[in-house]
């Protein structure tokens with residue numbers, strides 16, 4: 001869907017993206033992560049031509065992005081940023097409707113879509129559709145920004161730290177919404193973040209950038225279990241490595257089916273990290289597990305969390 005071939009970008013004498021080759025497949029959730037100044041935002045913005053690349057090729061649906069008019073490209077690619085960029089003199093509804101309007105959607109279709117999107121990002125449509133951005137909290141504005149980016153059912157969604165300024169509870173809820181939206185729509189998503197836990201939770205692929213180059217690209221599991229360099233291992237955080245490994249596996253993958261235990265159960269779909277937290281807080285060595293239907297499915301033991309690890 002999006003292909004970078006030996007892409008470079010320089011400002012004066014400093015090369016901020018160097019020889020970057022990356023193929024992002026349709027439906028992929030690709031997360032760009034790296035230290036400050038490593039070129040994440042530049043890479044993202046080159047996709048919708050907010051920044052022009054100097055060398056190499058960037059292909060969208062097989063065609064060099066320079067062959068598209070920037071406006072046409074941006075209508076096919078939703079864009080959500082941390083600083084939101086809502087139009088202050090437009091209501092929430094008008095902001096979300098901006099691209100559908102340009103595309104000539106009917107008023108009824110736009111209205112229904114705004115209602116649907118506000119629901120999706122957890123805002124009550126009746127309360128919020130007529131409000132102006134200055135009458136929303138920062139987190140609510142960010143939700144509207146995400147709704148606006150999704151409005152015209154874009155083929156590609158580009159997101160630059162869209163949950164950056166949110167409190168942990170709201171961020172957690174919006175991350176869960178993004179996973180749901182991604183699973184339901186199959187939209188290709190490219191997201192920039194500083195937060196390794198967010199990258200691991202959301203990304204089907206994580207691309208770690210270092211000084212404008214790819215330090216490693218792979219699934220969360222590949223990156224955590226086989227860091228390609230000391231830089232990557234340090235960046236993931238050696239001290240956090242164990243907890244992050246626990247966050248990519250579910251209780252269902254490690255439990256002992258058919259066993260029984262007493263106590264409040266944990267869902268088989270929960271992460272092992274969640275299980276560890278419960279085990280520690282309850283000072284227990286095992287937890288009963290329930291399946292998707294809520295029926296007892298087995299037991300997870302504390303020892304199961306470490307079995308088979310290096």
Ligand SMILES: Nc1ncnc2c1ncn2[C@@H]1O[C@H](COP(=O)(O)OP(=O)(O)OP(=O)(O)O)[C@@H](O)[C@H]1O
Pocket residue numbers: 011016034035036037038039040041042043
């Ligand atoms: N218009 C510009 N002129 C000169 N240098 C620039 C310009 N835009 C970005 N840079 C430089 O390019 C490098 C990469 O910037 P970029 O914003 O892509 O990094 P980033 O990884 O997104 O960083 P952060 O996490 O801090 O947002 C930085 O060193 C930055 O100072």
